[in-house]
Amino acid sequence: MNQVINAIGRNLPEYIDGYGKVRPFAGAFATAPDMPRQAPKVKQIFPGEQKLVADLETVFKRIPITDGMTLGFHHHLRNGDGVVNMVLAVAAKLGLKNLNIALSSVFPVHAPIVEHVKAGVVTGLDTNYMSGPVAQAVSRGLFPRPVILRTHGGRARAIECGQLKIDVAFIAAPTADDYGNLNGVNGPAACGSLGYAMPDAQYADHVVAVTDNLVPYPLSPVSIPQTRVDYVVKVDCIGDPKGIVSGTTKITRDPVGLKIAQTTAKVIRAAGLIKDGFSFQTGAGGASLAAAYYVRQMMEESGVTGSFALGGITGYMVEMLEKGLFRTIIDVQGFDLDAIRSLATNPNHLEVGADFYASPFNLGAAVNKLDAVVLGATEIDTGFNVNVVTGSDGVIMGGSGGHSDAAAGAKVTIVVANLLRGRLPIIMDSVLTATTPGETVDVLVTERGIAVNPHRPDLYEKFQAAGLPLKSAEELKALAEKIAGRPESITTRDKVVAVVEYRDGTVIDVVRQVD
């Protein structure tokens, strides 16, 4: 097999069976779009015509769904999602084969996919993040074709650019009316923003809303409009609230995590970003929230009003909005009940699609306007390339999600990590799976020091002036290895089980089978 080396030095096959020709990653902003937008057939519905269909089986037959089609799903119901399994059970019952599943993220609840792959019902998967049994099975070579791993912005791009053509989008809708207006803020399975479903609704050939909360026409507010929805199916239950929203998200109590968070806030301040108009994205985990906690203290001390908080939204960000620390929240995904309540009631809490959030190929995603983003890593190398796809055993346990998107967009991208993960160093010469290219990562914050990407001497000077504990990535790596030794490299098979696409659609890396 001929090989090609991409811009971060990854050896890739020129062609991958079941995927096609590899377009090698050429640099974070080196690949330009050169296509028209995806253009589904224009449709028509007559006054008086109904969209409400008795059950999913009827929808399958009416469209009709046939072997080999791509079915789209969103992940806003997270580990409480009931719709993917429900739809695939119908597909299996009807004897369909060779389906491709475009599900924005895969959770443990989606374990039944494994059986559908074994039965040949499903043969392809296209996702931005996966954890649990499906991810493990993918790593062990379950799928006949490589899974495509995208970023949240990359999925929106691929849909808009016609590279991920969704034949039928099934949209889990916490609330719907009978003409296909949908929102996520009401109903027993309320999840907040429906941002990741918006590109599917806009560009799929057929759109099916699946709801357990049918309300009289017209629904308000409307997140996905009637003009793009073919059918509405009422079911008993689309999801389990316990798996949909996290409980109260809490700031970490781990002293190492708190130290890293505090240093992160100092980095942001030293970079000169704590001023009016400050914009910020951080994750929903305890350590990310801790960083937000310290940033907030600085904002309050300086009397600063930020412009927007971005990303997966938690009650902590809502509180900052309500206290006037941010003027707006831009919400592609909400994580808790406060985020849902705020989206439903606060006009300064904006619901946006994945394209608005993070697509590289439109007239400007929100990530482009970020001052600072705080991101995690399972591995980072001395070239600042980050792995958030595979664990130390080579098994897939995540994915980029918005990682690469926010890193590419933000003025200052900060990766935070404990020097050791379990008993293994997280800094190495070369990450097992490159997810986010080093050229888009500016700073690494660990509990033992801060490394600045050499391409940002401006930041290095500022941090030095602020007296921050600067080290080179190589020094941090040596420190980690001194404690934990040099990790053994993973042995993988040749078979490519997943292709990691950068947000622009080029291939940044592949994941190979592990035993």
Next chain:
Amino acid sequence: MNQVINAIGRNLPEYIDGYGKVRPFAGAFATAPDMPRQAPKVKQIFPGEQKLVADLETVFKRIPITDGMTLGFHHHLRNGDGVVNMVLAVAAKLGLKNLNIALSSVFPVHAPIVEHVKAGVVTGLDTNYMSGPVAQAVSRGLFPRPVILRTHGGRARAIECGQLKIDVAFIAAPTADDYGNLNGVNGPAACGSLGYAMPDAQYADHVVAVTDNLVPYPLSPVSIPQTRVDYVVKVDCIGDPKGIVSGTTKITRDPVGLKIAQTTAKVIRAAGLIKDGFSFQTGAGGASLAAAYYVRQMMEESGVTGSFALGGITGYMVEMLEKGLFRTIIDVQGFDLDAIRSLATNPNHLEVGADFYASPFNLGAAVNKLDAVVLGATEIDTGFNVNVVTGSDGVIMGGSGGHSDAAAGAKVTIVVANLLRGRLPIIMDSVLTATTPGETVDVLVTERGIAVNPHRPDLYEKFQAAGLPLKSAEELKALAEKIAGRPESITTRDKVVAVVEYRDGTVIDVVRQVD
């Protein structure tokens, strides 16, 4: 020239110079879409790249705008609009020729277009409504090519279907941020909904926001998103508030108008529509508001909660929303300050695009869900075909706007008219210019009686049972002629000055030159 006769018996040329081949109107629901959606080139903008441009001239050069292009504009600033004239002045200054103007409605303030046509800067016009000097000049043969008259839904359709390709959309934006998020609810030229600009923003090759109220990023709420806007230009003033919003809209005091309005309400009640879930569209004129007044009384008496009010929104409809008489307002265009305030603050006041409002070619416009619509007419014939384009002198003084769209969608379409207009009967054997086909009009209400379209015997029976004063259209026509005599027919020249497209893009009629 070969002629063709369309489904309502209009004689049309098979081919019209400057327009092309005529697709004859075949029936309100007889022509189906058979094309993919318009697919502009996918675009890209890098983080840090700016959209703010110093002035319009720079935008013209940067795009660049060249001879023969189609420039799109919306009419939400109505007779206070300053943007169309501003942009065309730049075009003239730069020596551009042969431009096509796609402006959703033309008002007296747009009179400078006449000079631009004389100078060859502008040679084409595509609009849904026109009044004032431009309309008069069109009728007298000013334009070298026929003007295309569409409906509000038809314009959205033509844009989405690629039949009206807008090269550059100039969007007058009452508020904007520097990354192209736009809304109409804030700023000195606030106009409310930006519904008619939404298809332009979605499908134009280039989108330019013109604002006099630039606010920090990110704007909230967002009506048109940053992802579709190429440039933002700040100017001193985009429009004159006196021409943008009407003052307090008042119910007519004319006793004949009040009688017609009261009868209209009785028609709606007799049709069995005054019940929970009732949906309603009416105009902003004094007589239409009077109909709303009587309908409201009935709703209050019966304790009915309507589902939605649709169309151009006034304070009267807002009051009904706030009093709980309607659950929602669906707003493509607001007419007064109350409508703007409500849109900005009430989550049950939905802002929608022209496509959602009225396009025949998507998965369902709001007009499809209408129970009743009350519409006007300058002429109506015994086949219930309505003219809202030309006056009794043959001069253009209006256009369909949403007339044909709402008529096609509503369960019961009611045309209200005084039997005489000035001193001329409004009912005749054949209207001068057919705008809305009779098959979509159910009832004509005049001060001397009600005529029911023979294709609705169900309504006839209900009205008879309710004791309403029923007459045939022929009887009403005879009554009118008895008072005012038979009107002389208009003499027109052969030259086609405007092509009247039905909402599906077929030609329902043409307007010929008058002296």
